[in-house]
Amino acid sequence: MKYLVTAIFRLQLVLAAGCGVRSAHEQLAFPKSTSVHEGLAFPKSTVGAGAPRFLSGDTAEADAGPNDWVMVALKEKNDEPKYLVYDYVRKGEDAAHWSELFTYMNTPKPDEPPSDFMNRQKANLEKKCPGARFRLINQSDSQITYESKVAKCNQLGDQDEIVRVIYGKLNMFRVSYTTHSADMPATRRAEALSLLSGFELQNKP
DSSP, X not given: OHHHHHHHHHHHHHHHOOOSOEESOSSOOOOTTSOTTEEEEOHHXXXXXXXXXXXXXXXXHHHOOTTOEEEEEEEEEOSSSOEEEEEEEOTTOBTTBOSEEEEEEEEEOOSSOHHHHHHHHHHHHHHHSTTOEEEEEEEOSSEEEEEEEEEXXXXXXXXXXXXXXXXXXXXXXXXXXXXXXXXXXXXXXXXXXXXXXXXXXEEOO
């Protein structure tokens, strides 16, 4: 139950600033205010067949391999502020008990550059978890990737999260990888960065 509470709290921090299996959500539903012509291509379509799959539906758990992700939560809000969030965990884990968490978020693009979005997230997290550490990994005019770490936080416990934020014309996409550790191993960090880099903005005609 503790990890479910921390996942909900993480979503609050960000917002303050069917049957069968579906694979590699290349076409996702969007909040009504966002552009239906924008989306994110998932790694299976950008990297190839060897990329992890993102699965949902009744057979997702059974179909998932050790490197795949299984959807455990869908959060959608169509009044202000609009957003759409998918949470995924590893096979055999659930929303309340997970060691690794992947989160996809789509919301209307804020009226600020990516760096200001990151700084707001940083301020919110530092307020809730004094001693939180942030590290900028890379940035451009339309994207930013950063890492945050907290240890022994009353509301989050130990957590190391890498976040990639992508701005489209009207939408903001936020994809993140989180572990319940104060400092993830270097090999896992490299794998997380590789995973997040596989998402690409796509525009539908």
